Amino acid sequence: MKKKFKSESKRLLDLMINSIYTHKEIFLRELISNASDAIDKRYFLSLTDKTDQINRDDLKITIERDEENRCLILRDNGIGMDKESLENNLGVIARSGSLAFKEEHDAEDASDIIGQFGVGFYSSFMVAKKVSVISRAVGSALTYKWESEGVDSYSIEETEQAEIGTSIVLYLKDDSEDEQYSEFLSEYKIKNLIQKYSDYIRYPIEMEVSKSVAVEGKENEYVTEIETETLNSMIPIWKRNKSEVSDEEYNAFYKNKYNDFEDPMKVIRTSVEGTISFEALLFIPARTPYDYYTKEYEKGLQLYSRNVFIKDKTSELLPEHFRFVKGLVDSQDLSLNISREMLQHDRQLKAIAGRIEKRIKSELLNMLNDDRETYEKFWDNFGMQLKYGVYNEFGAHKELLQDLLLFYSSTEKKLVTLDEYISRMQEGQEDIFYVSGDSRDKIDRLPQTEQVRDLGYEILYLTDEVDEFALQVMMNFKEKKFKSITQGDFDFNSEEEKKEIEDASKKNEDLLGKIKEALQEKVSDVIVSKRLKSHPVCLSSSEGISLEMEKVLNAMPEGGGLKANKILEINHNHALFETLQKVYDKDPSKIQEYSGLLYDQALLIEGFPIEDPIEFSNKISELIVEANK
Numbered sequence: 001m002k003k004k005f006k007s008e009s010k011r012l013l014d015l016m017i018n019s020i021y022t023h024k025e026i027f028l029r030e031l032i033s034n035a036s037d038a039i040d041k042r043y044f045l046s047l048t049d050k051t052d053q054i055n056r057d058d059l060k061i062t063i064e065r066d067e068e069n070r071c072l073i074l075r076d077n078g079i080g081m082d083k084e085s086l087e088n089n090l091g092v093i094a095r096s097g098s099l100a101f102k103e104e105h106d107a108e109d110a111s112d113i114i115g116q117f118g119v120g121f122y123s124s125f126m127v128a129k130k131v132s133v134i135s136r137a138v139g140s141a142l143t144y145k146w147e148s149e150g151v152d153s154y155s156i157e158e159t160e161q162a163e164i165g166t167s168i169v170l171y172l173k174d175d176s177e178d179e180q181y182s183e184f185l186s187e188y189k190i191k192n193l194i195q196k197y198s199d200y201i202r203y204p205i206e207m208e209v210s211k212s213v214a215v216e217g218k219e220n221e222y223v224t225e226i227e228t229e230t231l232n233s234m235i236p237i238w239k240r241n242k243s244e245v246s247d248e249e250y251n252a253f254y255k256n257k258y259n260d261f262e263d264p265m266k267v268i269r270t271s272v273e274g275t276i277s278f279e280a281l282l283f284i285p286a287r288t289p290y291d292y293y294t295k296e297y298e299k300g301l302q303l304y305s306r307n308v309f310i311k312d313k314t315s316e317l318l319p320e321h322f323r324f325v326k327g328l329v330d331s332q333d334l335s336l337n338i339s340r341e342m343l344q345h346d347r348q349l350k351a352i353a354g355r356i357e358k359r360i361k362s363e364l365l366n367m368l369n370d371d372r373e374t375y376e377k378f379w380d381n382f383g384m385q386l387k388y389g390v391y392n393e394f395g396a397h398k399e400l401l402q403d404l405l406l407f408y409s410s411t412e413k414k415l416v417t418l419d420e421y422i423s424r425m426q427e428g429q430e431d432i433f434y435v436s437g438d439s440r441d442k443i444d445r446l447p448q449t450e451q452v453r454d455l456g457y458e459i460l461y462l463t464d465e466v467d468e469f470a471l472q473v474m475m476n477f478k479e480k481k482f483k484s485i486t487q488g489d490f491d492f493n494s495e496e497e498k499k500e501i502e503d504a505s506k507k508n509e510d511l512l513g514k515i516k517e518a519l520q521e522k523v524s525d526v527i528v529s530k531r532l533k534s535h536p537v538c539l540s541s542s543e544g545i546s547l548e549m550e551k552v553l554n555a556m557p558e559g560g561g562l563k564a565n566k567i568l569e570i571n572h573n574h575a576l577f578e579t580l581q582k583v584y585d586k587d588p589s590k591i592q593e594y595s596g597l598l599y600d601q602a603l604l605i606e607g608f609p610i611e612d613p614i615e616f617s618n619k620i621s622e623l624i625v626e627a628n629k
Helices: 007-020 025-047 083-089 098-104 120-126 179-184 187-197 247-258 346-368 372-394 398-404 418-423 439-444 449-452 469-476 496-506 509-524 548-554 575-586 586-604 614-627
Strands: 002-004 061-064 071-076 128-136 143-148 151-160 165-173 205-214 220-231 264-270 278-285 299-303 308-314 326-330 407-409 431-436 459-462 480-484 524-529 537-541 566-570
Touching: 002 128, 007 398, 025 071, 025 120, 025 165, 025 187, 025 308, 061 187, 083 098, 083 143, 083 151, 083 326, 120 128, 128 299, 165 179, 179 187, 179 459, 187 205, 187 308, 205 524, 205 548, 220 614, 247 264, 247 278, 247 326, 278 346, 346 372, 346 398, 372 398, 372 469, 398 469, 407 418, 418 431, 431 449, 431 469, 449 537, 459 469, 469 480, 469 548, 496 509, 496 524, 509 524, 509 566, 509 575, 537 586, 566 575, 575 586, 586 614
Parallel strands: 061 205, 299 326, 431 459, 431 480, 524 566
Antiparallel strands: 002 151, 061 071, 071 165, 128 143, 128 165, 143 151, 205 220, 264 278, 278 326, 299 308, 407 459, 537 566
């Protein structure tokens, strides 16, 4: 006899089929999870029920493919359902037998039962035009069949089945131009879906598969044989005791799951119990993925709930500064929505993400302190990301990341931490000195570094575009301010040298003013330099946008027009300055040409393009000719 779905159940069934699930392939995950639930229940009860003793090794899920009749059949030897259970669990949509079982028995041993919402079964109707459920419950001699075409009614009748358990028969929909339902009868497709979603279901999932076997004694001759294959690995690597998992197994798992040909640089495994419990298996790759710094790269960890795959690349689990980490999280405490594809409360994810962030930071800090060589390899690959992390979100994560930063040192000639720099600071030194440039070699030859290095001060060389932005956001480290040696007032001079510079500035006030006038808006000032030692000229900038920032910002699509407040500095002790004085005394108009040359020279030193290279070259040639007349 046909029975009508309740009106609200009918509406929910239509919603289930057409709206809730994003991908039709999810139906197999849901049915297998339900079968696993049923087996869990039977095993749990068998521990105390002497009338149903079953060997755990005999518990399994079986998949059968009937291509001729377009049927996919899933069997389990779990607890089974009687007529009342079929009526309550399948006739009333969104009533969960698993949830009721957990509430009734209230035991830790039942805590891993997956289903809670009671709707996963109805995902079958996304691919099936008719579904039959044949089930015999533990302790019952009767078998019942529940059947529906997913429209507005179902039927329940007695039938026969020798074994305890449940068989679900899906009569697949006909293929259309848009949908190929036949693919769900394909060996390859089923294997793929099992490995993707249900690889770690704790019971074997078996299916008969075709194998090509060589004919003995006949070269290049094969026959096809049918054999039963277990499609899932059952025990996830992150559930096994750490002492039982070798490095080789972790490496193989990583390379297979995340399509890398190299072993990971670092394996991080953590288990957390408390308000929210989870296990995580994380990997730091050995090198930067080819698309890492592109828009195509997607960060995130795989998300599992009770060993069942839920979502790939869950970005909420990883902060942007640790986006290079790959791996997975498995939690039984996540509140999933009825389709298991979306999370109901992001606070749970945030709690997990917070613990993961702290663990990654801790592991990186341990690597930095205990295995510096490996850490520096890591830094070569992902150090840029940490520096972006410092700068990102207005420095919100600078306290977390600052201990992990490395910069090249003028003193050590290698990468150093900020702590190491501070440990070598001179008595009375209040600032951490740095300078930016295209490369270490170019920075090392900058005129501004000579005096600072000769006085024994250590300088950090910043060669990445983000470096100076990161330090500007940090502002200081352990109460020591960051100070660029090419920016702002910078004075290492003795009182005697200061007096000499002051006198030279006053004496040559007209000359300096003439040079500034010649350069017009290109510079904000022309001064006698306090920075230069043996070099004739350099550029510096006042507070605000630095010279390096100007280069970086103007290279960006929307950064054009931003300018540093440039200052042209001239070394009054250099022979060039003496020549300028003579030229000015003899013919002040000549200063116009010399001023342009000095400015272009200073631009080239700083790595800026000059406005007119041809004019610059011609003026140099003219001066050489004139000097030899």
